[in-house]
Amino acid sequence: MKTDISDLRGDFPILDQLVNDEPLTYLDNAATAQKPNQVVAALTHFYQTDNANVHRGVHTLAERATVAYEDARHKVTHFINAAEPAEVIFTKGATDSLNLIASTYGEANIEAGDEIVISIMEHHSNLIPWQQLVLRKHATLKYIELTPTGELDMADADTKITDKTKIVAVAHASNVMGTVNPIVALTKMAHQHGAIMVCDGAQAVPHMPVDVQALDVDFYAFSGHKMMAPTGIGVLYGKRDLLAAMPPYQFGGEMINFVHRYESTWNELPWKFEAGTQNIAGAVGLGAAIDYLENLGMSNVQAHEQQLVNSLLPQLTADHQIEVYGPNDPVRHTGVIAFNIKGLHPHDVATALDMEGVAVRAGHHCAQPLMETLGLVATARASLYIYNTQDDVDRLIHALNETKEFFSHELIKAE
Amino acid sequence: MSLSKLNSLYREVILDHADHPHHKHALTDATTTMTVKNPTCGDVINLDIDLNEDDVITNIGFTGEGCTISQSSASMMSDAVLGKTKDDALKMAKTFSDMVMGKQHYQADLDELDDAAILSSIVSFPARIKCATLSWWALQRALLSNQQEESDGEA
Structure with missing residues (x-):
């Protein structure tokens, strides 16, 4: 059984590239997943x-x-x-x-x-x-x-x-x-x-x-x-x-x-x-x-994503500048996490994250009645898959912090 | 620190307009109103315009929700077209559209756009062009008096 994740990433050449001069961190897997060489x-x-x-x-x-x-x-x-x-x-x-x-x-x-x-x-x-x-x-x-x-x-x-x-x-x-x-x-x-x-x-x-x-x-x-x-x-x-x-x-x-x-x-x-x-x-x-x-085993796939959610979700929910939508309990959660930085539109957030090489979705996620029910126009959404690593989680958190700082700094300057 | 690239998009002027939008209010008894939506992100702009008998825009106001770019663009657009004739405003909308699409345009026309010309940097952020054009599109639809609610289905 092949479960070593560093080994796995070699199966996905698309992940090994720079986007906006930063290593690609692909966190839009709920939209579509990347394809391994084998496929x-x-x-x-x-x-x-x-x-x-x-x-x-x-x-x-x-x-x-x-x-x-x-x-x-x-x-x-x-x-x-x-x-x-x-x-x-x-x-x-x-x-x-x-x-x-x-x-x-x-x-x-x-x-x-x-x-x-x-x-x-x-x-x-x-x-x-x-x-x-x-x-x-x-x-x-x-x-x-x-x-x-x-x-x-x-x-x-x-x-x-x-x-x-x-x-x-x-x-x-x-x-x-x-x-x-x-x-x-x-x-x-x-x-x-x-x-x-x-x-x-x-x-x-x-x-x-x-x-x-x-x-x-x-x-x-x-x-x-x-x-x-x-x-x-x-x-x-x-x-x-x-x-x-x-x-x-x-x-x-x-x-x-x-x-x-x-x-x-x-x-x-x-x-x-x-x-x-x-x-x-x-x-x-x-x-x-x-x-x-x-070959990986679906239980291992689930466990791997769970491990990343266990790291990512509590970091997001603990941040008072970030609002997370959906269950707060990582155990009752897939690797799909919708969130907003308070006071910032998710499109602005997604553009900023993209400048850091981090690919997330921003929008209504083809669920407009849900958005309406939650009282939202749109959210950012990070979604994980088997080739994501703790490094990716760290890069997202880092990029979110940079984003918050960029906009707070600029907004203060503008006043 | 690749967020430094963001400075070219989120210029101080743009952030200022987003933070303190001009003309962000509804007009009572506006002569023309138009609502446009960007279905890909859910952004909405409701635009109210007063046109006098000489087709001059004597008052303008907008409401709605959206990102920094769409809100600041609506604010700058309102500033730019207030006091202009319908024909001039439509010409400005065309100039703005050409500018953000990277098409050929004249510096003299850009100068007419005032602050709004600063959004030329959006060319480097193709995923965000729709955000910038939403309010100008509302203006075009309003002035061409197509008074039903429309969605922005095209780029």
């Missing part, structure tokens, strides 16, 4: 050796490409502990996966008067598909609110999820506050009322062990690019019975069985939901990223 090499190998279209030919390359593509599906199946590969559908990413559910299961099952329950901490990708679905169907969208510490209010969830609820859709981990949500408990609640449970795992799968059967969720969505795979590949997991009963998402090649002039029949799972030529190389890259993560 890039897998893409190169596929394109240089095996490239062909899948499931469509009898020639050798077509067979090799098909094996590579379906091998990636097997890796995903094992990685999230799906019951079988038929339950793993390749998509463009978590957004595409969630839209797929809303457009197929949602269209077929939601009727006027039905209710869909989501949480106020959802990313727009797990909010707008449901918002638009209820508008089309004259159904109702309800929000589970937050506790003062930025966690889901489970008492509120208990009142919002009722026998009228048909779908509950909640993020496994918040892309803003780093909160980890109690998916098992929510799923039980949903099932008790006959609703299905949809989980947005975009911020969880890259960072912690995920077992979809243990969670007992009905659907689970995530993106490849946040777990070091290429952009444009993602996964929708769904329970076989539900997937089998759902109408197709898109129509075209691959997803059909027989096509006649005036009617068609659909391919079996999972290909029923994979119309047209898929992102074959992307799937191969995702398989390589999963190999990389499994």
